Amino acid sequence: MNLPNIMVEMVVAFVAVYFIAITLEAPKRTLSYGALAGSLGWGVYLVGLSFLDIVGATFLASLFIAWIAHLFARFLKTPVTIYFIPAFIALVPGAGVYQSVYAFINKEYAEAQQHLVLTLQISGAIALAIFIVDSLFGLMSRIKASKAQKHSAE
Amino acid sequence: MTVTPNPEMDFELYMDTAVLAGQIMLESNAETYRVEETVTRILNETGLQMTDALALTTGLVATLDSPNMHAITVVKRITERTTNLNRVSRVNAVSRNFVEGRLNIQEAYDALQNIDEIQYSGRQKSFALIGFIQLFIFLMGGTFYDFLAMIPVSAAVSFVLHIAAKWKIRPFIQNMVSSFVIAVLTAFLLELLTFPIQPDTIIISAIMPLLPGTILTNGIRDTFRGDYMSGAAKILEAFVIAVFIAIGIGAGLVVGGEVIR
Numbered sequence: 001m002n003l004p005n006i007m008v009e010m011v012v013a014f015v016a017v018y019f020i021a022i023t024l025e026a027p028k029r030t031l032s033y034g035a036l037a038g039s040l041g042w043g044v045y046l047v048g049l050s051f052l053d054i055v056g057a058t059f060l061a062s063l064f065i066a067w068i069a070h071l072f073a074r075f076l077k078t079p080v081t082i083y084f085i086p087a088f089i090a091l092v093p094g095a096g097v098y099q100s101v102y103a104f105i106n107k108e109y110a111e112a113q114q115h116l117v118l119t120l121q122i123s124g125a126i127a128l129a130i131f132i133v134d135s136l137f138g139l140m141s142r143i144k145a146s147k148a149q150k151h152s153a154e
Numbered sequence: 155m156t157v158t159p160n161p162e163m164d165f166e167l168y169m170d171t172a173v174l175a176g177q178i179m180l181e182s183n184a185e186t187y188r189v190e191e192t193v194t195r196i197l198n199e200t201g202l203q204m205t206d207a208l209a210l211t212t213g214l215v216a217t218l219d220s221p222n223m224h225a226i227t228v229v230k231r232i233t234e235r236t237t238n239l240n241r242v243s244r245v246n247a248v249s250r251n252f253v254e255g256r257l258n259i260q261e262a263y264d265a266l267q268n269i270d271e272i273q274y275s276g277r278q279k280s281f282a283l284i285g286f287i288q289l290f291i292f293l294m295g296g297t298f299y300d301f302l303a304m305i306p307v308s309a310a311v312s313f314v315l316h317i318a319a320k321w322k323i324r325p326f327i328q329n330m331v332s333s334f335v336i337a338v339l340t341a342f343l344l345e346l347l348t349f350p351i352q353p354d355t356i357i358i359s360a361i362m363p364l365l366p367g368t369i370l371t372n373g374i375r376d377t378f379r380g381d382y383m384s385g386a387a388k389i390l391e392a393f394v395i396a397v398f399i400a401i402g403i404g405a406g407l408v409v410g411g412e413v414i415r
Contacts, residue, residue, distance in 0.1 A: 027240045
């Protein structure tokens with residue numbers, strides 16, 4: 001996929017995430033930040049697709065979104081979920097869950113299994129990325145706190 | 155080191171505040187660990203020796219105890235969950251202000267009780283839903299023709315969900331009915347429209363707001379954190395929701411195909 005296409009899709013993703021954030025009742029002042037995280041994440045995903053498979057590209061984009069969401073959360077003093085849920089909406093494998101169940105109902109078991117495995121891999125990749133970034137930020141704040149404690153002890 | 159309970163302190167009010175905060179957060183689909191953290195933080199303000207909270211997707215238990223008083227334990231059942239990021243954010247702000255001493259316990263309790271502010275009107279939310287579906291089709295690889303064919307479908311989804319919310323219809327039935335409507339309309343459009351459309355792309359974009367992708371991912375996140383009960387509950391919830399949507403779509407395609415023929 002070439003660069004102009006990616007730019008157009010990022011703009012589309014920005015507006016789409018903005019809209020879904022409204023239906024999820026995101027606080028007004030955080031709407032554009034969530035949309036920004038979603039749009040940049042979609043850009044990373046599209047770039048990642050050019051040299052990785054879907055799971056790898058999703059993992060890369062999720063690392064990026066989780067990181068930027070933590071920055072926004074610190075900056076605006078809000079819980080990080082407020083950016084996670086809208087920003088990940090384009091990456092989470094909702095369609096995959098549906099496709100695997102639909103194939104299962106239609107007795108196409110091989111197809112159902114394929115969809116199911118891919119779905120679990122994608123959501124596992126997202127969960128792992130969030131887990132890694134959460135742990136890193138937690139570690140950083142603990143290091144900062146212990147440094148501050150040492151500082152005040154002296 | 156034993157802490158003597160201060161007789162002036164109204165422990166029950168602390169308990170009510172903490173449980174109310176936890177209940178609002180769980181009902182708004184906040185993460186389980188964050189709910190436990192918030193409840194424990196509010197209870198810790200009492201200075202008692204033992205404060206503990208256990209949050210599950212479907213319920214909340216919190217306890218407050220010290221050697222020289224009777225333990226206070228509250229169980230709260232959570233039956234309905236809809237994602238509401240504003241309420242999560244407001245509870246977080248109240249608990250932060252309370253712990254940092256800017257609110258006293260009575261003010262925090264009152265603030266939590268009046269947390270339901272309306273940010274967006276029903277019309278704004280319906281419009282946002284239509285906008286999301288219409289744009290999402292491009293991210294799924296749809297063409298401009300799909301965008302045009304999508305307009306009646308997204309309007310119908312928004313209408314059905316609006317009516318369902320008004321009459322407080324169960325979420326599973328809501329999902330099934332709206333997917334049924336989507337599938338019937340798509341089957342019609344496939345026959346009636348002269349330009350080529352991709353029915354699969356249209357259906358998947360239209361059910362996107364209903365699909366449990368976020369719930370599944372949150373379930374796996376909870377499992378990674380060691381909250382196996384909440385994780386398993388959320389993963390199961392995701393598949394149950396998907397089953398109802400798939401039934402709706404399957405039935406709608408059959409009915410729509412038969413009617414048009």
